[in-house]
Amino acid sequence: DGGITQSPKYLFRKEGQNVTLSCEQNLNHDAMYWYRQDPGQGLRLIYYSQIVNDFQKGDIAEGYSVSREKKESFPLTVTSAQKNPTAFYLCASSNTQGGTEAFFGQGTRLTVV
Amino acid sequence: AQSVTQPDIHITVSEGASLELRCNYSYGATPYLFWYVQSPGQGLQLLLKYFSGDTLVQGIKGFEAEFKRSQSSFNLRKPSVHWSDAAEYFCAVGAEQAGTALIFGKGTTLSVSS
Numbered sequence: 580d581g582g583i584t585q586s587p588k589y590l591f592r593k594e595g596q597n598v599t600l601s602c603e604q605n606l607n608h609d610a611m612y613w614y615r616q617d618p619g620q621g622l623r624l625i626y627y628s629q630i631v632n633d634f635q636k637g638d639i640a641e642g643y644s645v646s647r648e649k650k651e652s653f654p655l656t657v658t659s660a661q662k663n664p665t666a667f668y669l670c671a672s673s674n675t676q677g678g679t680e681a682f683f684g685q686g687t688r689l690t691v692v
Numbered sequence: 693a694q695s696v697t698q699p700d701i702h703i704t705v706s707e708g709a710s711l712e713l714r715c716n717y718s719y720g721a722t723p724y725l726f727w728y729v730q731s732p733g734q735g736l737q738l739l740l741k742y743f744s745g746d747t748l749v750q751g752i753k754g755f756e757a758e759f760k761r762s763q764s765s766f767n768l769r770k771p772s773v774h775w776s777d778a779a780e781y782f783c784a785v786g787a788e789q790a791g792t793a794l795i796f797g798k799g800t801t802l803s804v805s806s
Binding site: 685 | 701726728733734735736737738741782786794795796797798
């Protein structure tokens with residue numbers, strides 16, 4: 580079945596450590612996205628990529644980094660510079676035709692202690 | 693700039709009653725509009741979408757939404773709510789430009805009482 584796989588589902592890290600969240604898709608989509616979800620805040624865009632080896636900052640990119648070396652993969656690194664990293668992270672993908680819907684993974688809940 | 697407002701943070705509806713969730717958008721051109729649903733701890737599932745044409749859009753699970761350009765609204769409706777509809781609902785707007793990210797509202801949490 581085609582879809583988006585995020586791993587792990589739950590992640591615990593100590594404060595000050597970098598951590599990488601995995602996102603893989605087999606939908607053959609060119610565009611991929613990372614959103615952060617906090618209670619009552621909706622989804623806020625962290626980074627997005629329209630094509631391999633290219634990506635753009637979203638509204639809340641500070642303290643995060645990404646790479647897009649393969650079409651299928653778009654990992655997100657939460658660095659120690661992110662002041663409040665505990666959140667639910669959602670990865671999504673879409674084709675690049677204007678106005679098409681995004682397909683979402685099941686999310687990773689990151690807790691920093 | 694694009695934006696989406698969902699005025700209701702939390703709504704409680706009795707099982708079997710009708711439902712309407714409100715969504716207002718701000719966008720300079722014809723918007724692409726979406727409704728997604730999220731169960732706790734899960735990803736988002738697309739309920740329906742509007743691109744053009746008929747302003748009343750049918751979706752999955754018995755949901756429908758109506759696009760009203762004059763009111764900049766895209767409200768979600770269901771004639772009879774089931775307990776399994778309890779979830780969080782997000783309205784989103786997209787641009788015509790290829791590969792741009794969807795902009796989401798802050799969501800409405802639906803509770804269903806028996």
